Amino acid sequence: MKNNIFLVLLLFAYQLSFGQSAEWQPLFNEKNLDGWKLLNGKAKYTVENGEIVGTTVFNEPNSFLATEKKYGDFILELEFKLDSLMNSGIQFRSESKPDYREGRVHGYQFELDATTRGWTGGIYDESRRDWLYPLDLNPSAKKAYKFGQWNKARIECIGNNIRTWVNGIPASFVIDDMTPEGFIALQVHSIGKKEQEGMQVRWRNLRIKTTDLKAEKFTDQFVVNLVPNNLSDAEKNNGVQLLWDAKTTNGWRRAYKDHFPPKGWQIKDGELSVLPSGGAESANGGDIVTNKEYGSFIFQFDFKLSPGANSGVKYFVTEKENNTGSAIGLEYQILDDAKHPDAKQGVVGNRTLASLYDLIPSLPETRARRPIGEWNRGMIIVHPDNRIEHWLNGWKVLEYQRGVPYFKALVARSKYAEWPDFGMASKGHILLQDHGDKVSFRSLKIQELK
16 A cells, blocks of 8 residues: 555656656757757857857858747747857847748847847847847846856747846836747847957757746836837836827826817827928917926827927926917927938037037947837936936936036027026926927826836
8 A cells, every 4th residue: 555655756756857858848858959050150159068159250140050840939048158258149039031031030039148238138129220238228137147157148038028037137128019039040240340350149948838837926127118108007017108199188188278288289199189280380289288297207208200390398397487479398309300401400410300409419330219100218317306308219318417507508509598497497397399390299107206
């Protein structure tokens, strides 16, 4: 009888052990590269001591060792080690199609960055939309990477939620529905100098889970949500709210009025658009402002420009000056720099896209610009200590602090010099400008900071 009980317990333990190990599947057999294929460039990939070793080759484009199998929802864990100053990445939910840039690999990438920039674990959209989640959005994660050592990566893709960890530290959180499935690939980045040839990146202990997936608990890390007008549970957890419901005029009114403009603005297909009126500022519907005032906050907004268009997002708008034109406030400039003459006005480009209008120019980061007619992601962050940031398509393009001497000096030489204490209100409305040109907005979100 005892022997039978022992055998039953042994069988149960074996089944339990097998079930646990069956959840995770090896992605690499540690012997050869069966199940993988080389795409785009011709960097060297070898197997050494149970590791995949990628070696740079001069004059070759980005190279990718890709799985032959595609994956949708999964959790991937692996270890990696980079030579100093090496740049690499882990592609996931990625594709290579003949009709897209002649087979160029494109899709989500877990950044591997052995530089002081510290963006390992950030999410880059290879050959498509550029940066989705640079670690400037989550500075505490920049210190997770260990230089010259083995590091652990974790990628969690469940539905539209895409999350990364570096050595157990939450790094990126993106919500996106562009590519629900694709291959996984190990990148060896191209190099620009012959002396960089021979640098190596190593991967080991690659394992993947595709069933019985359980998401890690949400933290308070910043979330980039690319699904239009969507508010996720993770964002709600952070206190983010929709500032526009994508259907009605609730929460908004015309500047200096108690109602929404009866004409000049259109709500259609989840877009809030200024209708063109021949270029005359506020001649049609006029500016609109939030009913509520805000102090410290993160304001996110998508915008789309028509050719030659001019608009803006203003903040700390008080309406106390009762201006006959557009209401007065600090302004995130929205402009077609190539076709609108205002881009050449002002001083040193301080009226170009994403600038603090007529005060501080945005960085000339061309990668942050999208072609006219495509959606852009804008963001304004007002910290409790009056530091303010302007973001454009994942890039921080401007940072300043209101109230300090240089800010006051800039105001004194600007068009705002006539307004006492310009930009220094403790709270104000957020304004979307009607400058007479067709401009559309969506995904308006606010998170108040303490």
